[in-house]
Amino acid sequence: MTASRPSLDRHNAMPFLRIQTNIDLASEDKTRLAQACSHLVSELLGKSKDFVQVIVEGHQSMVFGDSTEPTVFVELRSLGLNTVGLSPLAAEITRVLRERLDVDPKRVFLNFFDLSRTHWGWNGKTFE
Numbered sequence: 001m002t003a004s005r006p007s008l009d010r011h012n013a014m015p016f017l018r019i020q021t022n023i024d025l026a027s028e029d030k031t032r033l034a035q036a037c038s039h040l041v042s043e044l045l046g047k048s049k050d051f052v053q054v055i056v057e058g059h060q061s062m063v064f065g066d067s068t069e070p071t072v073f074v075e076l077r078s079l080g081l082n083t084v085g086l087s088p089l090a091a092e093i094t095r096v097l098r099e100r101l102d103v104d105p106k107r108v109f110l111n112f113f114d115l116s117r118t119h120w121g122w123n124g125k126t127f128e
Helices: 027-045 086-101
Strands: 016-021 053-057 072-079 108-115
Touching: 016 027, 016 086, 027 053, 027 086, 072 086, 086 108
Parallel strands: 016 053, 072 108
Antiparallel strands: 016 072
16 A cells, blocks of 8 residues: 555545446456455545445446546545545555556546535434
8 A cells, every 4th residue: 555544534434435347347356346445445544444335337338538448437425535635545546446457547537525414324314
């Protein structure tokens, strides 16, 4: 791991990471990627893996720059992301995707969403 862990209140994050790609992935490859990214997000955000959710969607109909070469779209949603340096997160997520999927970093888009506590729910209630 090359990035330092940003400071984030452990009680202020409920990270959700979605990875969508046009690469055809076997079920076990999706699971391994999801687990690797869960560990990564947990470490970088300082949040227990018990509260990190990851979805990997392979074999999506995607084009980037009018090309169907391998591409990935990533979105990370959480509470408190505005206090986190997002460049280290982007670098580490992209590194894992390059290593695991052999995708060119120039073909990876990342979006980060800092959600308000009133717009994030868990266990039947929001965090207001």
